[in-house]
Amino acid sequence: MLEVKDLVVNYGAIQAIKKVNFTINTGEIVTLIGANGAGKSTILKTISGIMRPVSGQVIYLDQPIQTKAVPKIVRAGISQVPEGRHIFPGLSVQENLQMGAFLRKDHQNINQTYADVYQYFPVLKQRRHQDAATLSGGEQQMLAMGRALMAKPKLMLLDEPSMGLAPIFINEIFDIIQAINAAGTTVLLIEQNANKALAIADRGYVLASGEVKLSGTGQELLANQAVQRAYLGG
């Protein structure tokens, strides 16, 4: 579904991504793990069109998209849950969700998507008229995910969904990621919480200093000695 080929991205003068290659097949959960500054978020921003690569390609459904504008990429079915949630605090929960569906043309189906999102996250339905700022951290993460789902993505990009959350919320969030995936959405999951991410991922890539150091299935990487030493505290 998505193929990243020889991707090079600069962050100012620094080369943040050095010739990265990876693929995501339809229906998979793929995770990119790595320490702070490994370049995980940069890759995600490049896929979603917010950052531009110096060279290399991002091929989505057989089309190169690395030069396309963000709205075109969103419309093509890639939606993202940004790092740090970035909800719209002064808008109501429902308005936040509405913004996720901003580019959709099939207005008659949007109500169905609301129902789907409220099924994943019943708490959002209870709070739909509240300002998003009044939600707890975990609820805000759910809102950010719900908002991304409102675009009816084929591929959902999640940037550090577990960041700053209580363990009980982390478990819930990861369960829901699996449920969303089971319902047919391909997922690219970026995480520092390597344990959790690899446990639900079909495949994973380990990133360090802008390069892919290791790749394999989630289980393989979980069992890998080097990964354990570096990321799993083993």
Place this chain on the structure above:
Amino acid sequence: MKANFKYNLAWLGVMVLGFVIIDACEFLGIINTFIENMLVTMGINIILATGLNLIIGFSGQFSLGHAGFMAIGAYATGIITQNIATPLGFYLSMGVGIIIAMIAALIVGIPTLRLRGDYLAIATMGAAEIIRILINNFKITNGAAGLFNIPPLVTWVTVYVLMCLTTIITVNFIHSRNGRAIMSVREDEIAAEAMGINTTRWKLAAFVFGAGTAAIGGSLHAAYIQTIAPGDFNIMASIAILIIVVLGGVGSITGTFVAAMVLGALDTILQNFGTLRMIIYALALILIMIFKPAGLLGNWEFSFKRLSRRLRKESAIHE
């Protein structure tokens, strides 16, 4: 759209009621020329401040150049109605003013809306100064002397109707899909971009829309006061509009209405105090800002929709 229709109808009812009340007062002689003047100034200020509130309160862009766009509308009306002194001429001039102001806003906005906060304020202030200095030096605008004997083609009725129209259009714009896009950019630019919203385009849309309403205010000002000069549209004029927005509550159109009326009334009452007037006026502003830092109404908005939701809830409890 259909759901909003009901609430628009309710607002229309309020507006018609307001009209009838003012008209009755006029008929009974309660409103003399002095008070009518005050009411018209309030109406024009509401139009100007509503547009500025869209820019500042809803798109979150700090503009200090509103008087520049107002000047464009005023001069369009001054120049055109001196040649075509009919009501049709007035509306034509208003249309021309709106179009020129919107084009000017596009030219100003494209390079400056990348800036944020203070920088944008200074840039828009500069743009308004450029407009004023151009007007000061053109022959067609009669330079620093300004235009006088502009035909009096505007009555309080015109101002009232246009005030209602611009408010209805602005409020509906805010509550539309476009308005939500504009607010999302204010709330979180990164997230808005991630949703596929072209942030620059929507900031520009709010800025251009606001400039258009400023031109309407300027047109009415020119045709009602009948005399305009470049000095009327200096930075102090922009700040006067800004004061209404901030005092009423950034992001509250209801607040803009209240502030424009309170300040208009205060200004009129204080005319008896001579030179003390400006001191008392300034003092009142300082006091309001100390005790109500978010403005008189904060971002609270009167809404028939919420009212009807609450009433329905209450009646459900009573049953």
